[in-house]
Amino acid sequence: MLDDLLGQVRSGRSGTLVLRGEAGSGKTALLDHLAERASFARVLRASGVEAESEMAYSALHQVCAPLLGHLDALPAGQRGALNTAFGLAVGPVPEQLLVGVAVLGLFAEAAARRPLVCVVDDVQWIDAASAVALGFVARRLSAESAALVFAVRSPGDLLRGLPELRVDGLPAAEARELLDSALTGPVDPRVRDRIVAETRGNPLALLELPRSLSPAELAFGFDGSSAAPFADRVEAGFERRIRALPPATRTMLLAAAMEPVGDSLMLWRALELMGVGPESAGPAEADDLIELGARVRFRHPLVRSAVRRCAATAEVRAVHAALAEVTDPVIDPDRRAWHRAHAAAGPDEQVAAELEGSAGRAMARGGWAAAAALLERAAELTAAPSRRGTILLAAAGAQAEAGSYAAVPGLLGAAELCPLDALQQARLERLRAQVAFKLSHGRDAGPPLLAAARRLEKLDPVAARDTFLLAIGAAVYAGRFGGDDLRVAAQAARDAALDGETFADLLLTGLVSWVLDGRTAAAPLLNRCLDAADEHGDPGLLWLTLPVASEMFRTDVAGRLSRQAIRSAFGAGALAQLPDALVMWAVSLINDGRLTEAAEVLDEIDEVARATGASVYQISRLNLAVRRGPADEAETLIAAKLDEAAAHGNGRLHSLAKDALAKLHLALGNHRAALRAAQEMTAYRELATYQWCLRELAEAAAGAGERDIAEAARDQLAETVATTPTPGALGVKAVVDALTAPDGQAEQLYRDAIDLLSRTGTGVEGQRARLLYGEWLRRLGRLDEARAELRAAHQAFTTMGAHLWAGRAARELVLAGEVVGAATPDDRRELTTQEAAIAQLTVAGRTNAEIGAALFLSPRTVEWHLRRVYAKLGVANRRELTAARSPRSS
Structure with missing residues (x-):
């Protein structure tokens, strides 16, 4: 498999492989094989080190350091992200996804000159920020002449789904041969077979366990009574060998284990401070535990961990102190602070302050997980309770930014045990409720957010406004399950009288009015907010802006804002907002009937969520399912969403699932079932969906012969449309009017509806109107006209x-x-979803670099896909592609 992978790279393609197996199974030996066979390529190597697992981008820097000469070829935003992430420059916090896109570009630039092979060992120990970036790149390599190969004990979420090779133990014959090479004397064949069986052919166990046991112990088959995992048993064997070494040698090994980058010069400077000389290395080298050259390398990662387990706490602190002393405080202040922190035996305010500084630098690089770890250790070293509370609160915020929501409650609980001032307490309550809302979008988050907003009113008006918005948004999502929460939150926000003219102020004012004064009074305020969104919108509020745009029938705004948000996310590196922007874009594509592209975007949303750790309100799959089918899968998805809504108290999800169910039954012609679903959905006035579902209610009622219900829905919709007469609103009204009008008036209403709803943003609704018109013509016996429309x-x-x-x-x-x-499918159906998306963006005039940024591909991969598109469509270049595509494609 590895040789085939190299063949792909030679031919100009890319590939990824994950080697998974227990410690000692031979993964590193396979990586060595790959590196030796890749003489035609540039080989990059990196390895996870447990001591560096909390230092942001430490592993990624190992990978990318040899490629930094290609930085200037990257777009400015990507170049700045990498410079900041690696501490080469000061700049805005780079989002993790932007770093991933930048690394992908760096790989592509380097591979354009010479094929690239990158191997990363011990992935289970690399830092979280590096894992996100490398996992992202692995899913995006395609046509860059590059290979990315990982070795890991357990793949974890970030590598799940990548091509995998399970590295198991050797077959019995090969295992016996390897064991024989390690035995120093004769062993009973039955004992040898027992050893092979007990080790399950693990190569490291077969090689190392005989060396750590006496002949008497060996005769009984590796102490077969032990039930410990083989990694533990091999490590125990290393421990016995380490404990038998001279004290100075053990100190040397411990210092090497604590110094994570393998810098031999730094190692010997630290050992000199401890009174340990170069002769100490001899016994460890003779026992094949370590290799000392320009770089320090342990025989196996288990040797490193065994060394640490053999050491007393005082010894570990002494080594960290020596390493801190020889680490340059200017060049590498963060690693020095980390060593000092582990050398501290008790509270040390100076070290705590250094760790806070390191945390700040980690945040500036986008290393939120690393910042949280540094802050937690700083809190441990802080004696002053009030200061400890401040640091713990900051650590909780960093964990939330990192997407590690499970770690936040414990940190907040510890912070609450410290004396906090009123502002800190309010921020703590807000963070706890924010995390609860992020995890479930349910009712439980709303009241705590409102309580935090009230506490912040006089302490921090801006934070109070933002928290009132969060509280109202949470109540909107709770919907029918929230009781009077929405009205209470809106009234509290109005009573706070937080005046302002920012986008957030306008949004809050409009939503409060919608709740308390009614839709008619709120419409001018909400429309003013949407008008300001183009120039002054807040990407962090997209999750509320989209429902408001839908409430106002402003489908054009939703599509435009999503495109702007996606562009700004890549241009400015604000990729934390990308999932919400993509959700908006997917909704626009679905409404416009561009379902293949929408499916691709929904996959991208899942990819972004996996890469960033974000929780995304992925309701668009319901909308897609009830259009594409199959019907049974759509119904199963709807049932699952209804269960999820009930479990979390998420009324908005419940309503949207019922709306989807009504659409599904209408598509299948089950008007009675559609009527039941639509009636339940419209029993509660939901922001953004109620008025749209009146159309489903009217169609279901008309089809079921319930004319009174259809006319009541018509009247309710007319009242709503009067305040927001957009083309979409008037088109939906025309459909409902036609369904309830006398035959002499219905025809023109149907034609008006088709015209109004066939514009960009409502293409599906336009064709649904045409379908209803054709059915009406058929019932009147006008069959030729009916067949043409149908x-x-x-x-x-x-x-x-x-x-x-x-x-x-x-x-x-x-x-x-x-x-x-x-x-007969059109030409787009012959393309894959990714090819269709690339063709679409090409026709729209985007460059390969812009297409790559939008779809998370390198420009070389885009070009490779374009060549396939040209071949499938029988065109030679971009100009011919544009001419070949229908006007609708552009």
Whole structure:
């Protein structure tokens, strides 16, 4: 497999592989094999070190340091992100995903000159920030002439789903041969077979255990009574050998284990301070435990961990103190502070302050997990309770930024045991509620957020405003399960009288008015907020801006804002907001009938969430499922979302699932079932969805013969549309009016609806209106006209990939007397989803670099996909591609 991977790289393609196996299974030996066979390529090597696992980007820096000469070829934002992440420059905090995109670009630039092979060993010990970036790059390598190979004991979430090779023990014959090479004397064949069976062919166990046991112990088969895992038993064997070494040698090994980068010069300077000379290395080298050259290398990572287990606490502190002394405080202040922190036997305010400084630098590099670890250790070294509380609160905030939400409650609980001032206590309550909302979007977060907002009113008005917005947003999501929470939160925000003209101020004022004064009074305020969003919008509030845009029937705003947010995310590195921006974009694509592209974006959202650790409110899959099908899968997904909504008290999710259920039953022609779902959904006035579902209610009621219900829905919708007469709103109203109008008036209403809803942003609704018009014509016996409308709807739904609605159109066509054959897909269906997205962006005039940034690909990969697109469509270049694509594609 490794040789085949190198063959791919030789041919200009890329590949990724994860070697997974227990300690001692031979993963490192396979990486050595790969590096030796890759003489045609540039080989990069890095290894996780347990002592460095909390230092942000330490492993990534090992990988990228030889490639930094290519930095100037990257876009400015990516170049700045890497410079800041590696501490080469001071700049804004780089988001982890932007660092990943930058590393991908760096790999592509380097591989353009010479193929690249990168191997990363002991991934289980690399720092979290590096793991995010490398996992991201691994999923995006395609046509860069590069290979990325990991060795890991357990793959973890960040490597899950990548191509994997399980490295198990050797087969029995090879295991016996290897064991024989390690034995120093004769062993009973039955004992030898028992050893092979007990080690399960683990190569390191077969080689090392015979060396650590006496002939008498060996005769009984490696102390077969032990039930310990083989990694532990091998490590125990190393421990016995280490304990038998002279004290100076053990000190030398301990210093090497504590010095994570393998710098031999620094190692010997530290040992000199401890009175240990170079002769101490002899016994360890003779016992094949360590290699000492320009770099220090242990025979196996288990030797390093065994050395640490053999050492007393005082010895560990002494070594850390010596290493701190020889670490340059200017060049490497963070590693020096880390060593000093571990050398401290008790509280040390100076070291705590140094750790806080290191945490600040880690945050500036986007290393939130590292910052949290540094702050937690700083808190341990701080004697003053009030200062400890401040540091713990900062550590909790860093963990939340890192997406490690499970760690936040414990830190907040510890902070509460310290004396906090009123502002700190309010911020603590806010953070606890924010994390609760992030995890479930349920009711429980709303009241605590409101309590925190009230406490912040006089302490920090800006924070109070932001927290009131959070409280109202949480109550919006709780919906029908939140009781009177939404009204209470809105009234409290109004009573606070927090005036201002920022986008957040306008949004808060509009939402408060919507809750307390009603939609008609709030409409001008909410529209003013949306008008300001283009220039002054806050990316952090996209999760609330989208529902407001939908409430106002401003589908154009939602699409425009999402595109702007995506561009600014890449331009400014604000990628923490990218998931919400992509959610908005997916909604716009679905509404416009561009379902293939929407599916690709939804996959991107999952990828971003996996890369950043973010929790994303991924409701768009429901909207996609009830258009694409299959019906049974859509129904299963809806049922799962209803269960999730009930479990978390998430009323918005409940309403959206019921709306999806109504659409599903309408697509299948089950009007009674659709009516029940729509009635339950509209029983509560939900922000952004209530008025849209009135259309489903009217269609279901009309189809079920419940004219009174349909007319009541029509009247409610007319009142809503009067305050926001956008084309989308007027189009939906025209549909409902047509469903309830006399035959003499319905035809023009249907035509108006088709015209209004066939514009950008409401393409699916436009074709649904055409389908209803064709059904109406069929019922009147105007079959030729009916077939023309139904045929057009069927073709449009098929092209969109809206298979459930295409099925309903096909059934109506049969009733109109037409035989429906298999649909002929258009040229886009011949492309993969990624190829279709690249073709779309190419026609829109984007460069390869811009397309790569939008789809998280390197420019070389984009070019490779474009060549495939050209071949499939029979065109030669971008100009011909643009001419070949339909106007709708652009």
